[in-house]
Amino acid sequence: MARRRDATMEDVANHAGVALSSVSRVLNDHPDVSDRMKQRVMGAIADVGYEPNLLASSLRRGSTKTIGFLASDISNPLFAEIALGAERRLDEAEYTMVLTNSEGSGERDEEMIRLLRWRRTDGLILSVSDERRAGTLVELARLDVPVVLIDRDVKGLDDASVVTSDHARGMRSAVDHLIELGHTDIALISGPRQLRPARERLRVFRRAFRDQQLEPPEHLLRIGSFSAQSGEQATLDLLASDRPPTAMIAGGNLLLTGVLRALRRRKLTVGRDIALVSCDEVPLTELHSPPITVIARDAVHMGDLAAELLLERLVGDAEPRRAVVPTSLIVRDSTKKARRR
Amino acid sequence: MARRRDATMEDVANHAGVALSSVSRVLNDHPDVSDRMKQRVMGAIADVGYEPNLLASSLRRGSTKTIGFLASDISNPLFAEIALGAERRLDEAEYTMVLTNSEGSGERDEEMIRLLRWRRTDGLILSVSDERRAGTLVELARLDVPVVLIDRDVKGLDDASVVTSDHARGMRSAVDHLIELGHTDIALISGPRQLRPARERLRVFRRAFRDQQLEPPEHLLRIGSFSAQSGEQATLDLLASDRPPTAMIAGGNLLLTGVLRALRRRKLTVGRDIALVSCDEVPLTELHSPPITVIARDAVHMGDLAAELLLERLVGDAEPRRAVVPTSLIVRDSTKKARRR
DNA sequence: TTGTAAGCGTTATCAT
DNA sequence: ATGATAACGCTTACAA
Numbered sequence: 033m034a035r036r037r038d039a040t041m042e043d044v045a046n047h048a049g050v051a052l053s054s055v056s057r058v059l060n061d062h063p064d065v066s067d068r069m070k071q072r073v074m075g076a077i078a079d080v081g082y083e084p085n086l087l088a089s090s091l092r093r094g095s096t097k098t099i100g101f102l103a104s105d106i107s108n109p110l111f112a113e114i115a116l117g118a119e120r121r122l123d124e125a126e127y128t129m130v131l132t133n134s135e136g137s138g139e140r141d142e143e144m145i146r147l148l149r150w151r152r153t154d155g156l157i158l159s160v161s162d163e164r165r166a167g168t169l170v171e172l173a174r175l176d177v178p179v180v181l182i183d184r185d186v187k188g189l190d191d192a193s194v195v196t197s198d199h200a201r202g203m204r205s206a207v208d209h210l211i212e213l214g215h216t217d218i219a220l221i222s223g224p225r226q227l228r229p230a231r232e233r234l235r236v237f238r239r240a241f242r243d244q245q246l247e248p249p250e251h252l253l254r255i256g257s258f259s260a261q262s263g264e265q266a267t268l269d270l271l272a273s274d275r276p277p278t279a280m281i282a283g284g285n286l287l288l289t290g291v292l293r294a295l296r297r298r299k300l301t302v303g304r305d306i307a308l309v310s311c312d313e314v315p316l317t318e319l320h321s322p323p324i325t326v327i328a329r330d331a332v333h334m335g336d337l338a339a340e341l342l343l344e345r346l347v348g349d350a351e352p353r354r355a356v357v358p359t360s361l362i363v364r365d366s367t368k369k370a371r372r373r
Numbered sequence: 374m375a376r377r378r379d380a381t382m383e384d385v386a387n388h389a390g391v392a393l394s395s396v397s398r399v400l401n402d403h404p405d406v407s408d409r410m411k412q413r414v415m416g417a418i419a420d421v422g423y424e425p426n427l428l429a430s431s432l433r434r435g436s437t438k439t440i441g442f443l444a445s446d447i448s449n450p451l452f453a454e455i456a457l458g459a460e461r462r463l464d465e466a467e468y469t470m471v472l473t474n475s476e477g478s479g480e481r482d483e484e485m486i487r488l489l490r491w492r493r494t495d496g497l498i499l500s501v502s503d504e505r506r507a508g509t510l511v512e513l514a515r516l517d518v519p520v521v522l523i524d525r526d527v528k529g530l531d532d533a534s535v536v537t538s539d540h541a542r543g544m545r546s547a548v549d550h551l552i553e554l555g556h557t558d559i560a561l562i563s564g565p566r567q568l569r570p571a572r573e574r575l576r577v578f579r580r581a582f583r584d585q586q587l588e589p590p591e592h593l594l595r596i597g598s599f600s601a602q603s604g605e606q607a608t609l610d611l612l613a614s615d616r617p618p619t620a621m622i623a624g625g626n627l628l629l630t631g632v633l634r635a636l637r638r639r640k641l642t643v644g645r646d647i648a649l650v651s652c653d654e655v656p657l658t659e660l661h662s663p664p665i666t667v668i669a670r671d672a673v674h675m676g677d678l679a680a681e682l683l684l685e686r687l688v689g690d691a692e693p694r695r696a697v698v699p700t701s702l703i704v705r706d707s708t709k710k711a712r713r714r
Numbered sequence: 715t716t717g718t719a720a721g722c723g724t725t726a727t728c729a730t
Numbered sequence: 731a732t733g734a735t736a737a738c739g740c741t742t743a744c745a746a
Contacts, residue, residue, distance in 0.1 A: 040738090040739055051716065051718075053719090066716090085432075085491070086493065087431055087432045087437065087492070087738090091723070092739080096428065107453040116474065129471070130439075151469065289656040316655075319630060321662040382723065383723080394725085394734075405732085427724095432723080433723080
């Protein structure tokens with residue numbers, strides 16, 4: 033591990049007895065290079081064990097072939113799948129992904145965006161932790177590279193592409209489904225209003241009731257964080273209330289685990305004692321007993337799309353645009369039986 | 374998005390009427406700078422809206438403050454947690470993590486290691502997809518930065534630090550536990566022998582039987598990939614055999630989902646018709662009905678440790694070393710009842 | 715087709 | 731304490 037000085041293009045040039053620029057041309061497949069030159073240079077490269085220094089070429093070219101990715105928590109399967117989809121697509125286009133976590137903190141959102149700017153990433157894929165934060169907008173405004181937001185609406189940021197999912201449609205089907213089963217005391221446990229998915233779900237949740245001439249059960253709304261702990265607490269709270277829900281909607285996979293923990297503690301059986309719908313498909317929803325009805329979307333595809341929208345602007349210099357990923361309600365036994373009180 | 378030329382240190386120097394080198398000194402907290410100089414430079418920095426170019430400074434300094442992370446699939450909760458732990462720790466030390474996926478391919482292992490080398494990352498954290506591949510060893514040998522392997526043993530790579538988990542202990546307790554419950558027809562569904570966890574588990578699985586004067590059930594071993602599909606296929610296969618197992622051990626969270634799918638298809642109830650142990654805690658193991666006995670370890674901690682071992686060498690230039698993360702058997706209802714045939 | 719040389723934005727060495 | 735200036739390793743006019 034003795035940091036021996038790496039061979040540079042100059043070493044190659046000397047070894048081959050040619051000019052530095054010729055080496056560069058060979059390496060970059062410049063049209064005007066004789067076969068003989070190519071041979072000599074390639075030979076020398078092998079001889080001296082040359083390896084390109086992407087740092088130097090990035091500096092000179094003004095492009096790093098690197099994309100920054102920011103999410104609150106990569107260990108959340110939702111973000112992990114998005115990251116996977118994005119990385120795959122970017123890799124095809126020879127871009128490398130730099131991963132950062134904001135740990136749900138708006139302050140870290142800012143820090144990370146600044147860091148990525150300083151590192152001169154060619155573009156950003158962001159799912160910020162707080163859409164409303166002024167500082168984040170400032171950091172974003174300083175950026176002069178394309179940005180793609182994932183399931184976020186940042187007011188004032190007009191030149192970003194956006195990949196959203198159609199939460200409205202999914203939530204609408206879920207509520208309609210529950211109402212049709214006879215439920216009206218439906219609880220919604222969701223994340224903070226600073227985030228688009230939570231806002232959308234809440235909006236459509238209420239709307240769905242009104243459209244059926246029903247009053248939305250405001251007392252059954254629980255807006256907290258997206259964590260398991262928050263889900264567990266909210267559920268215990270709901271169950272202890274005067275008029276507990278006969279059905280619940282959990283707005284995310286972490287919330288779901290919290291909800292299930294709480295139900296287990298209260299010895300309630302999903303599907304029999306209480307109906308349950310969750311958002312985002314994970315192994316648990318499919319393999320739970322009974323299987324859990326879920327508002328699903330293709331997270332890997334969202335990542336893929338985000339990368340695609342970015343590449344459009346990077347390579348094809350297209351305009352920013354919005355893409356919407358569909359959601360669909362997968363009905364399972366957790367909502368099969370109706371229960372009226 | 375008009376790529377306006379960014380302000381450089383030269384702009385700052387001109388604006389402040391000082392030398393370029395003075396700006397650099399201010400920015401790097403050099404001891405020999407007058408307060409007055411500091412004021413002027415900071416003022417100019419604000420005026421011209423200067424932002425450091427980490428690319429240029431990396432090139433000059435010979436260090437990128439960047440660590441490469443390679444795993445087969447970041448959407449696997451195990452790797453996602455490891456990545457999270459590592460990123461957190463590295464971020465504290467002002468390092469950024471570059472994430473790459475090998476998609477389970479040894480060839481991509483090689484490509485990614487080469488790419489990270491070309492990008493001049495200061496160190497690597499790797500969980501390669503094939504420990505035995507010669508090409509990977511070649512790529513690793515060319516590296517002149519510290520490496521930490523996660524749960525991998527690469528023969529011939531002597532100067533790497535390694536974080537492993539104590540699969541031996543975990544598997545040993547699991548088998549002993551099952552035998553004590555009266556099981557002897559225990560199946561093991563595991564990943565490929567190219568990977569340490571699979572090798573270790575297999576080795577200890579057999580050993581545990583022999584130590585009890587029992588013959589290991591070779592016909593119940595299923596060595597495939599770590600995927601859900603592989604787990605499902607292996608399970609269906611086992612259940613269709615002459616002498617199906619009364620207990621099964623799934624060697625990973627993806628395998629587990631496959632196993633559960635297969636059991637469901639065959640209408641077998643976990644804990645009653647068949648005992649089940651899995652490896653690595655996920656929400657599903659805890660919240661399944663019945664809850665699933667699991668060989669657990671702290672994945673986030675593994676990532677944290679890996680970062681730690683890397684930083685030791687980077688900052689403190691310590692020697693490479695090995696760290697072992699404990700595993701523990703969490704007994705749940707999936708293995709409560711014995712069944713003899 | 716090939717070579718020469720300027721420049722990307724820093725840091726670090728050397729004077730002053 | 732501050733200022734010139736030479737690297738760092740590459741790409742790209744421009745000349746030959």
